[in-house]
Every structure is written in structure tokens, then in C-alpha cells.
Amino acid sequence: MKLPVAILLATLGLPALAAAQSIGEPIPGRGPAKAKPAAAPPASQQATRPCPEYGPGFVRIEGSTSCVRIGGGVRAEFGKSSRNGFGSSADAMLYGEARSPTPVGEMRAVISGRVQRDNNLNNGSWQRW
Secondary structure, three states, X not given: OHHHHHHHHHHHHHHHHHHHHOOOOOOOOOOOOOOOOOOOOOHHHOOOOEOOOOOXXXXXXXXXXXXXXXXXXXXXXXXXXXXXXXXXXXXXXXXXXEEEEEOOEEEXXXXXXXXXXXXXXXXXXXXXX
């Protein structure tokens, strides 16, 4: 049983390897592959400057002394009940913080939000995957 399976896998695998090797090569009779010119990134996509004085994750706003940090997360759950019902749940959280030095001390602004959506996931007895 092992030999026929090995022969079948080798027969199916060789064309896949040949196709993967030829990716990026020019098609015969179609001329050489054309290289795309490298474009300079716009000013808005240049490297950001970190703010080590405020901790990890803070970056400096261009042209000011203020620093910002943005984060968040998303969670999704799906389940099946013992009564052949299905349900889902989704949760999202967004967090933003800005810090800036002022003559009287550091000014902080924090905003956070959370959204939850539950579609029959917490009703009855559920088996979560």
C-alpha cells in the first residue's frame, strides 16, 4: 500500500514543483520579464520616530512634540448547542492615547471604546469550538 501511494504523490508532486520553479520567469516567445520601477515612498509613509520617554508603542506626530499610541483587538466565537442550534459572538476594542509636554506638566488624552455583538451564543448549553 505504501509504494502505490508514494508513486501517486510523486506523480502529482512533480508538476507542482515544476510550476513553482517557473514562477517569475518569462513566458517563452513573449520577451523578457519587465521589471517595475521602484517608486519612492510618499512623505506620509516614511519611517516614524518613536517616543521612548513615554514607553513602548508611542510614536511622535510629525512637526510637533506630541506622541500617540493606538491599539485594539478583535475576537470572534462560534458555537453549536446541544439542541442543534448555532450561535456567534463578536467583540472589538479600540484604544488611543496622546501625550504632550506643557509648561505645567504632561498632558494626556485617552479614548477607548468597546463593541460587542452576541447572536444566541450565551443562551442554553453550548459547546464552544
